[in-house]
Amino acid sequence: MGNKDIILKAENISKQYRLGLVGTGTISHDLNRWWSKIRGKEDPYLKVGESNDRSTKGNSEYVWALQDINFEVKRGEVLGIIGKNGAGKSTLLKILSKVTGPTTGEIKTRGRIASLLEVGTGFHGEMTGRENVYLNGAILGMTKKEIASKIDEIIEFSGCQRYIDTPVKRYSSGMTVRLAFAVAAFLEPEILVIDEVLAVGDAEFQKKAIGKMQDISRGEGRTVLFVSHNMAAVKNLCTRAIVLQQGRIVFDGGQNESVDYYFSNTREINKNYVLLNDAHRRKSRSKESILKSVKLISKESLLNKVIELEIVLKTINFVNNMVCVTGTICNSKEEILGSFFSDSFRLHKGEMKINLTILNSNLALGEYYMNFSISKGRFRENNLEMLDNVYEAIGFDVFNEINLEGGNTYKWDNSWGNFHFKSIIKQENN
Amino acid sequence: MNKQDTNWLYTISPKKKLIDLNFKEIWRYRDLLFLFVKRDIITQYKQTILGPLWYFIQPLFTSVIFTLIFNNLAAIPTGNGIPSFLFNLAGITSWNYFSSCLTGTSDTFKANQGIFGKVYFPRVITPLSVVFSNLIKFGIQLLVFTFFYIYFVFFTDSAYSALPQFSLLLLPVLVAFMGLFGLGFGMVISSMTTKYRDLTFLVSFGVQLLMYASAVMYPLSYFQEKIPEYSWIIEYNPMATIIELFRYMTLGVGDFLFSRFLYAGIVSVVFFLVGLVIFNKTEKSFIDTV
Structure with a gap:
């Protein structure tokens, strides 16, 4: 060493x-x-x-x-x-x-050092896949000779053999990514x-x-x-x-x-009131309607009680359309436990306050957080189209009532999962 | 331990030397330069009907219009029995090379923001590629000029005195001056536009104004004769000097002063070096400014 x-x-x-x-x-x-x-x-x-x-x-x-x-x-x-x-x-x-x-x-x-910060950098839509492999390879620091000696491997790895002499603008986004990753994978x-x-x-x-x-x-x-x-x-x-x-x-x-x-x-996720900003977004927000803030009303999300939220939406130019609020609940390991979809409602211009209640069915003791999005359309008609999406928006704890008052301690081990299923025993008396 | 510490291949550090050009690195990326030029050439006229014919159409039509307006309407003499169309074509061909180098390089940082923000390669490659792809266009337009030149000299009587001069041998040097001047000027502007966006507006409008001050559609001697008190503007403009020299070499109009040739050369090289230094300084920090 x-x-x-x-x-x-x-x-x-x-x-x-x-x-x-x-x-x-x-x-x-x-x-x-x-x-x-x-x-x-x-x-x-x-x-x-x-x-x-x-x-x-x-x-x-x-x-x-x-x-x-x-x-x-x-x-x-x-x-x-x-x-x-x-x-x-x-x-x-x-x-x-x-x-x-x-x-x-x-x-x-x-x-x-060669970097692959975002694939497809420098791809030109008008040029064919093969031409783009050369150009992209050169941008990433390869010489023409190096690329020429590997071009067959690159094309094979990308799985785009059939379209390699077609302009890249006709590619699907998945194909573009495959081709770009293939170039980078053969960098040395x-x-x-x-x-x-x-x-x-x-x-x-x-x-x-x-x-x-x-x-x-x-x-x-x-x-x-x-x-x-x-x-x-x-x-x-x-x-x-x-x-x-x-x-x-x-x-x-x-x-x-x-x-x-x-x-x-x-990870610090606020458990009380959050003004949403671009740090919560992984894609840029739409110009139509955005999620502005989330507030947890039910301060003590007790076992088997409801989670009540107050969400403020801001609508810019999507008035009078039907939207719904959807979201996912995740555990502290960033695993998605489940999703919820609200009923559709009509948007008003400007800021709009809605109350959302989620029935907390059997979530076990622990820390959780929610991602939210607002979508056009109706869940039941399978035509949802995302308008705004915020991640790690608000957190909440689930804890036991008795625990708070210092009575019986109720413990939950992480290895037991995130749901506390109710079990009922019926004993037959002889 | 100490021996190993000196063993590093390279170091990324914030220190900025005045000139920090790594020629070895630029040379290693020469294939990229070639591929950028190729991309510019093949993608420019994709999905157009006339395709590369646009290379010919633009200077020809401009020359026709200039001849109509400046020579027929405004009666500017072109001197020595040179057809005014040929005179204008010479001016426009050389002016086009300079102006396309200037405008092409002047938005280097803005136009390549996306790619510069993600991958490192010597940034100078980008403006250099602009100059080289324009050189190819210039070559094609020079062929058009040669075609009309041959036509006028050998098939009509109108160009009796149009004679290529011995100094035509210096043409490649003159072209290099134009390229260096346009590149240097463009690099200065591109570096400054990263902070001060106003310059972008100035370029498109300024280039147009500069053309009128560059003796494109009139001979320098005519300007000196008509407006002597302001003729120094034109005389000190290196582009006017270069265009005058270009016409002298090809058509034999105007006069050739070696001092002017030297002046144009020095100004171009100085602009190029200053541009290179400023560009180099901007290169490292611009991604935080844009």
């Missing part, structure tokens, strides 16, 4: 962003910064700034997206990077893939950076992609940095993982321990 095994080393990486309209500063800040640089002083704006927590409003215009990131990656390791939205994962990957520079610190590597950098590619494609292709990534890291001994929201994939693929929270590394260890740490410590 020498130093030699370390292929990548990040030292004190920090990244500062300025909030507001212009990304890194106004002319006056630029001038000020330049003036202190000339006098040989430290950048005055590097001192201000606070850690990045989107839910509390800071006083400073400057925010640290990453702070004092230190880690080392060994050759052949598959390092997972996990954290909730806005924890700094993407910023870290952007710095690693040289898309943006760090504000302080440096990253040293012993190998070429020493370090591969991957962000959320597995979220797309059908199940069969995802399996193929995961298999290919395992081959890359195990068989070919290459190093992979993998960012994902998919904890199952992280557990499956990675050998180690770091957990980011508010721009800092809060945990570094084996993949299973890291995922456990992430579930138990970093």
